[in-house]
Amino acid sequence: MSYESKVIREMDKPYSEIASILSEKDPIMKNIIASVKSEIKPTPSIDVYFELLNSIASQQLSVKVVRVIWRRFIDLFPDEYPDAQTILSFDLSQLRSVGLSNSKANYIKNVAQFSLDKPMSFDYLNTLSDDEIIDYLTQIKGVGKWTVQMILMFPMDRPNVFPVDDLGIQTHMKEWYSIELEKKELRNKLIEIAEKWNPYKTLASKYLWESTC
Secondary structure, rough: OOHHHHHHOOOOOOHHHHHHHHHHHHHHHHHHHHHHHOOOOOOOOOOOHHHHHHHHHHOOOHHHHHHHHHHHHHHOOOOOOOHHHHHHHOOOOHOOOOOHHHHHHHHHHHHHHHHOOOOHHHHOOOOOOOHHHHHHHHOOOOHHHHHHHHHHHOOOOOOOOOOOOOHHHHHHHHHHOOOOOOOOHHHHHHHHHHHHHHHHHHHHHHHHHHOOO
């Protein structure tokens, strides 16, 4: 079995079948799914290290800007792969020259150092639970819970991740479920609703992001 197949098998059913299950579990989620015109497909990757670097570079930027900065970053490397040793050999000014902020340049160096000090392979991480992966990768300064949740949901395709603190998730759920709560009360209500989607919170969240109310 290829690594890509192993990632995809994290979801024990095809996305289309999971969408049907979610629709049966939650009538509002059924409408959310129906509002999404394009099919949502898995985007697995075994290179968690690479995906984490890309995630850091992409944060709080438009897709267009990210493409430019990431292309410039990749061009710094002879084989267009950002290996850890080469990253660590760069000073911050070289990383900032491609458009990275000072903090992002530091965080990228932190990821590179971590990958040399501790295992970050897909095979290793895949032996851990979602919470264990979050605890493990958030040891890296500059890598927060949300960033690791995105790694779990997209390249690792873990089936039951719910990023309750994501602004897009909160905004869409408030609209679809007619919620007027805020802060702790809102968070608790969203977690309660998301339990209907168990064990497929990941795909439900992906539909929420793509939905139009």
